[in-house]
Amino acid sequence: MDFSFTEEQKQIKALAKEFCQREADLKRFEEIAAKTFEARTVEALRAVFPYDLLEKLHQVGLRQLSIPQKYGGTAPETDVNVTLTMAAEEVGYWGGRIVDPLMIPWLFLRGIATNMYVTEEQRQWIFSKFIENPRLVIATSVGEPAGGTDIHLPYDEGGGSILKVTAYKDGNEWVINGDKTFCSNGGTADFIMLAARTDKKAPVSRAMTFFWVPTDAPGITLTPNRMLTLEFGGNCQTHYDNVRVPESNLIGEVNKGFSVIESFFEAHLPGVSGSVGSMQRIYEQMREYAKQRIGGGKPIIEHTSIASKLGEMAVNLEALRSLLYRGAWEIDQVERAGGRALGESNWFWFTAGYAFFKQVSWRFCELATDIYGGMSASVDLPLGDFLKHIFYIRAAGLTVDVELIRASRDYDTRYREG
Numbered sequence: 001m002d003f004s005f006t007e008e009q010k011q012i013k014a015l016a017k018e019f020c021q022r023e024a025d026l027k028r029f030e031e032i033a034a035k036t037f038e039a040r041t042v043e044a045l046r047a048v049f050p051y052d053l054l055e056k057l058h059q060v061g062l063r064q065l066s067i068p069q070k071y072g073g074t075a076p077e078t079d080v081n082v083t084l085t086m087a088a089e090e091v092g093y094w095g096g097r098i099v100d101p102l103m104i105p106w107l108f109l110r111g112i113a114t115n116m117y118v119t120e121e122q123r124q125w126i127f128s129k130f131i132e133n134p135r136l137v138i139a140t141s142v143g144e145p146a147g148g149t150d151i152h153l154p155y156d157e158g159g160g161s162i163l164k165v166t167a168y169k170d171g172n173e174w175v176i177n178g179d180k181t182f183c184s185n186g187g188t189a190d191f192i193m194l195a196a197r198t199d200k201k202a203p204v205s206r207a208m209t210f211f212w213v214p215t216d217a218p219g220i221t222l223t224p225n226r227m228l229t230l231e232f233g234g235n236c237q238t239h240y241d242n243v244r245v246p247e248s249n250l251i252g253e254v255n256k257g258f259s260v261i262e263s264f265f266e267a268h269l270p271g272v273s274g275s276v277g278s279m280q281r282i283y284e285q286m287r288e289y290a291k292q293r294i295g296g297g298k299p300i301i302e303h304t305s306i307a308s309k310l311g312e313m314a315v316n317l318e319a320l321r322s323l324l325y326r327g328a329w330e331i332d333q334v335e336r337a338g339g340r341a342l343g344e345s346n347w348f349w350f351t352a353g354y355a356f357f358k359q360v361s362w363r364f365c366e367l368a369t370d371i372y373g374g375m376s377a378s379v380d381l382p383l384g385d386f387l388k389h390i391f392y393i394r395a396a397g398l399t400v401d402v403e404l405i406r407a408s409r410d411y412d413t414r415y416r417e418g
């Protein structure tokens with residue numbers, strides 16, 4: 001076992017740190033977050049979005065870190081998942097919210113780069129747009145007002161009742177109708193990766209197709225959701241009324257969209273490692289606080305009630321980090337071997353990593369609140385903001401229950417296969 005990073009990874013780590021130390025303007029991020037929270041229209045969301053930050057991230061090569069070099073990206077030739085997991089952790093530690101605008105492109109464009117049904121032409125289509133325009137924003141939209149879990153699980157017995165947004169072919173175009181919700185980045189996105197039903201009756205895993213939908217297409221209405229806290233870019237409901245997209249906007253093959261979702265989630269581990277970086281930083285600050293703060297005539301860290309809380313947090317953090325990196329490494333090995341075989345699922349590492357992250361981060365906030373006492377509620381400390389962020393991540397994506405259901409299925413298969 002070798003836990004060291006390669007020279008290339010160390011350079012990327014150093015670049016991420018240096019960039020964040022230069023560009024992390026916490027006051028500005030707070031203002032953007034507050035204005036994003038107040039924004040009621042797409043125009044208002046766009047007016048506060050930090051496009052300049054995207055351009056700077058692009059200039060140093062971080063924005064395009066998940067895109068293979070042959071398409072103009074900066075991804076290393078191998079070990080991309082470990083590299084992104086490490087880079088996200090570093091950005092989360094030094095740059096806090098700088099990690100936000102990186103995550104959707106890192107996770108989802110990696111899925112596009114690796115999915116077996118996505119053609120070279122389709123990859124060129126989006127990667128060239130993304131590389132040529134450093135201000136381009138993308139989003140993904142699967143969840144619907146009637147429910148998101150059954151689409152992702154998938155609940156295949158539901159047949160045509162699961163996934164209600166539809167797309168039908170008309171000549172050389174696809175026509176999209178229906179409603180989606182909770183689309184992160186929806187307010188600022190130029191293109192949304194939309195999951196639509198392209199077979200009226202088949203179970204969702206065999207009826208879904210992804211399309212790139214330009215957000216300025218006639219027939220789209222985007223309405224910002226009012227959320228407790230937001231990524232930069234807002235979170236939107238989207239209504240599609242006979243929205244037409246050309247055949248070239250297809251992602252992968254018709255009715256093979258579930259495989260695209262699987263590729264998206266396989267690439268998802270960096271999505272929480274940014275928060276591991278933030279937790280590490282909070283932990284370090286809190287430990288210092290516990291050394292300074294006096295209670296019962298001595299630094300509170302000398303009370304076993306405080307020391308054992310810090311110990312529990314440290315153990316959980318390391319266990320979480322180990323699981324995330326192990327998962328990223330496993331996925332890298334599959335990619336090295338030429339990719340996932342047809343019909344094979346590689347979800348265990350994603351579901352296990354996310355479920356464990358959500359449990360550990362929730363407990364982390366609970367313990368940190370008790371250690372800081374009244375100070376935990378102060379806006380001068382990062383804990384309150386982080387707590388909202390953890391609540392947000394826990395609510396986004398699959399629930400812990402569903403992640404664990406999927407983890408148990410996939411782990412069982414792995415165990416039987418030896």
Ligand SMILES: Cc1cc2nc3c(=O)[nH]c(=O)nc-3n(C[C@H](O)[C@H](O)[C@H](O)COP(=O)(O)OP(=O)(O)OC[C@H]3O[C@@H](n4cnc5c(N)ncnc54)[C@H](O)[C@@H]3O)c2cc1C
Nearest residue numbers: 140141142143147148149155182183184395396397399401
């Ligand atoms: C902050 C945030 C950001 C988001 N960003 C995006 C995004 O960018 N793109 C996107 O597509 N979606 C996004 N979502 C939507 C998210 O993916 C869904 O909220 C999620 O899939 C759960 O769906 P739901 O909210 O409809 O809950 P439901 O599906 O209604 O589930 C409710 C409860 O029932 C349980 N449940 C439901 N069905 C089953 C089942 N078959 N078996 C066992 N338990 C079940 C669930 O575990 C949960 O506990 C976001 C959500 C949030 C909150």
